[in-house]
Amino acid sequence: xxxxxxxxxxxxxxxxxxxxxxxxxxxxxxxxxxxxxxxxxxxxxxxxxxxxxxxxxxxxxxxxxxxxxxxxxxxxxxxxxxxxxxxxxxxxxxxxxxxxxxxxxxxxxxxxxxxxxxxxxxxxxxxxxxxxxxxxxxxxxxxxxxxxxxxxxxxxxxxxxxxxxxxxxxxxxxxxxxxxxxxxxxxxxxxxxxxxxxxxxxxxxxxxxxxxxxxxxxxxxxxxxxxxxxxxxxxxxxxxxxxxxxxxxxxxxxxxxxxxxxxxxxxxxxxxxxxxxxxxxxxxxxxxxxxxxxxxxxxxxxxxxxxxxxxxxxxxxxxxxxxxxxxxxxxxxxxxxxxxxxxxxxxxxxxxxxxxxxxxxxxxxxxxxxxxxxxxxxxxxxxxxxxxxxxxxxxxxxxxxxxxxxxxxxxxxxxxxxxxxxxxxxxxxxxxxxxxxxxxxxxxxxxxxxxxxxxxxxxxxxxxxxxxxxxxxxxxxxxxxxxxxxxxxxxxxxxxxxxxxxxxxxxxxxxxxxxxxxxxx
Numbered sequence: 001x002x003x004x005x006x007x008x009x010x011x012x013x014x015x016x017x018x019x020x021x022x023x024x025x026x027x028x029x030x031x032x033x034x035x036x037x038x039x040x041x042x043x044x045x046x047x048x049x050x051x052x053x054x055x056x057x058x059x060x061x062x063x064x065x066x067x068x069x070x071x072x073x074x075x076x077x078x079x080x081x082x083x084x085x086x087x088x089x090x091x092x093x094x095x096x097x098x099x100x101x102x103x104x105x106x107x108x109x110x111x112x113x114x115x116x117x118x119x120x121x122x123x124x125x126x127x128x129x130x131x132x133x134x135x136x137x138x139x140x141x142x143x144x145x146x147x148x149x150x151x152x153x154x155x156x157x158x159x160x161x162x163x164x165x166x167x168x169x170x171x172x173x174x175x176x177x178x179x180x181x182x183x184x185x186x187x188x189x190x191x192x193x194x195x196x197x198x199x200x201x202x203x204x205x206x207x208x209x210x211x212x213x214x215x216x217x218x219x220x221x222x223x224x225x226x227x228x229x230x231x232x233x234x235x236x237x238x239x240x241x242x243x244x245x246x247x248x249x250x251x252x253x254x255x256x257x258x259x260x261x262x263x264x265x266x267x268x269x270x271x272x273x274x275x276x277x278x279x280x281x282x283x284x285x286x287x288x289x290x291x292x293x294x295x296x297x298x299x300x301x302x303x304x305x306x307x308x309x310x311x312x313x314x315x316x317x318x319x320x321x322x323x324x325x326x327x328x329x330x331x332x333x334x335x336x337x338x339x340x341x342x343x344x345x346x347x348x349x350x351x352x353x354x355x356x357x358x359x360x361x362x363x364x365x366x367x368x369x370x371x372x373x374x375x376x377x378x379x380x381x382x383x384x385x386x387x388x389x390x391x392x393x394x395x396x397x398x399x400x401x402x403x404x405x406x407x408x409x410x411x412x413x414x415x416x417x418x419x420x421x422x423x424x425x426x427x428x429x430x431x432x433x434x435x436x437x438x439x440x441x442x443x444x445x446x447x448x449x450x451x452x453x454x455x456x457x458x459x460x461x462x463x464x465x466x467x468x469x470x471x472x473x474x475x476x477x478x479x480x481x482x483x484x485x486x487x488x489x490x491x492x493x494x495x496x497x498x499x500x501x502x503x504x505x506x507x508x509x510x511x512x513x514x515x516x517x518x519x520x521x
Contacts, residue, residue: 015070015077018058018085019125025051026118033111041110045100045464048114052093052121059086064496073194074132076266079493080500081129083335084262087342088124091255092117094346097468098353099247101459105357106154106245113153117251120146124259128266133182133193136263140178140227143259144171150248151240163243170236171226178223184216185271195270196499203274217275220267221282227260228316231289241309246356249305250349253312254342261334264323270499276326283324284415290317291422298429304352304362307429308345311388314426315341318419321403325410328494333399333406335490340395340479344387347472351381354465359448369445370437373452376466380473382434387476389430390423395479402487 013020029048032040059082068077096114103110123142130136148171152164188210189198202213225233241249268279294314301307319341322334354377355370356362371378387394400423407416457466479486494500 011072012067012070015062015065015068015075015129016126017062018055018089019122021051021055021058022089022118022122022125025055026115026122029111029115029118033109033115038109041104044111045096045114048096048118049093051118052089052096055089056086056093059089069131071135073196074135075126075129076131077129078497078499080265080331080335080497081262083339083490083493084128084258085125087258087338088121088128088255091251091258091342091346092121094342094350094468094472095247095251095255097464097471098250098346098350099245100464101357101462102245102247102353106156108153108155113150116146116149116153120150120251121255124255127259128262130263131195131266131270133186133195133198136267137179137182140223140263141175143256144175147171147248147252147256150251151244153248154245157243159243160245161243163240167236167240174223174226174233177219178226181216181219181221181223184212184219188212188216195267198271199273202271213272213275214278217272217279218282220272221279221286224260224264224267225286227263228257228319229290229313230286230316230320231293231313234290234294234313237313238306238309241312242303242305246305246349246353246362249308250346250353253308253345253349254338257312257316258338258342261319261323261338265331265334266499280324280326283320284412287317287320287324287415288418290314290320291419292317295422295425295429299425301429302364304355304364304367304433307364307433308348308352311426311429312345314422315345315388317422318400318403321407321412321415321419324412324415325406327406327410328491328500329402329406329409331494331500332487332490333403335493336483336487337399337403339486339490340387340399340476343472343475343479344384344394344396347380347384347469347476348388350465350469350472351377351384354469355381357465358453359451361448363448364433364436366446366448367433367436369440369442369449370452372442372445373449374455377469378437380469382437383473384476385430385433387480389427391427393480395476395483398480398483 025048029044032044032047062077062082063079065077070077095117099113100110103113120143123139123146127136127139127143130139148164148168151167152160154160185198186193189201192198192201222233229237272279290313294310294317298307298310298314301310319334319337322330322337352362355367359366383394387396390396390400404416404419457463
């Protein structure tokens with residue numbers, strides 16, 4: 001009896017209760033589709049959303065849990081992981097809302113699509129709390145392979161097949177590079193897989209300063225940079241975004257990116273403390289390249305999906321400022337920005353999905369005069385795009401202000417000034433789309449808008465799209481005005497996470513020692 005209770009306490013399976021709910025939902029979707037067939041498409045999406053909502057409630061109940069470590073140290077359910085897991089679950093919930101009509105119109109199986117998306121969600125959620133190398137790699141591959149399948153889900157579309165092939169080839173290469181990096185980490189630590197043990201052993205063996213650890217760092221960062229679409233590991237992003245089903249792109253732009261940043265924080269902060277200056281320098285370079293290339297190339301795009309692809313590269317550059325800061329405020333600004341980025345980016349993709357369903361195109365020029373035919377879509381898309389550009393008083397403005405302030409406090413003056421310039425550039429191409437929709441005269445309407453079908457929300461799957469658009473629009477508007485509760489939430493998640501606080505205290509002690517040495521000299 002004592003043995004079984006001891007094993008149960010070490011496993012602490014309660015830490016993965018939210019993921020367990022998603023697993024049960026996934027099995028229910030598969031069995032429901034098997035029993036009821038195509039007739040189940042009317043209720044299966046809502047069952048999936050109910051399961052994700054229950055998972056979010058379980059995440060809320062797990063806040064400030066006394067024993068966050070589970071499965072013999074392999075999983076860490078601390079508050080930071082809870083925030084990131086909630087972002088991924090929320091992104092899947094909103095993505096399913098926009099998927100129902102899209103998948104039905106392509107005459108493919110909705111249940112299979114939802115099942116693959118839930119599998120990808122599971123991989124992302126486990127990755128956010130993974131505290132051990134094997135679990136990190138399995139979770140990463142679970143997320144990646146499911147993403148490849150979703151990218152090529154429209155089998156009859158040559159562009160979808162091409163996007164899936166490119167994503168698979170580049171993704172497999174990045175996974176191999178990442179695996180080589182973590183295998184080096186495993187060897188240098190003397191055969192340890194737990195991140196905390198790795199950090200301790202590497203410091204004891206060589207003081208953390210060796211050529212091997214630097215090579216491992218480069219390979220690990222290359223794998224992470226691919227996942228967050230950072231330049232120069234961004235080559236897959238525009239083609240995959242353009243060729244993939246739009247709901248899949250929406251999930252990749254938020255869920256996959258959030259999981260990548262969660263992995264970056266947990267792995268780099270825990271295991272690479274001895275080479276902190278080096279990885280800060282690398283991410284500074286990645287941030288500069290991503291902000292410049294992403295926003296400048298977005299200016300020249302004619303497709304909405306490709307424009308949003310380069311926009312997401314630029315947005316990743318902004319988020320990296322918080323990572324490079326290495327302070328409480330820096331990590332909090334990262335989480336806060338990703339939380340509001342969820343709503344404004346998914347809202348933009350919901351608008352693009354709705355427009356492409358009604359017109360069959362995603363060309364920016366075809367949006368001309370849309371306000372005359374569809375005021376709701378124009379309003380929702382305009383608010384989300386302006387928020388992405390950082391126009392006050394929308395959520396994106398407060399997110400960027402917080403990130404820039406955190407960078408300025410960390411004395412990253414050049415990086416913040418560059419980010420301000422990149423942000424101004426981004427406003428131009430976002431406002432260009434808004435101007436195209438609103439300012440054009442009736443005689444300047446595009447052919448797609450002239451032939452715009454009569455708005456009918458009673459069609460199957462259209463109501464969820466409408467709900468997703470309205471919810472994203474409201475959240476993007478109110479998250480900026482009511483930012484204080486969200487800021488308090490993310491600050492608590494950072495200040496109550498032991499791994500971050502230990503690193504921050506260590507940095508402060510090092511700075512004090514450096515100051516004292518300079519004063520003595």
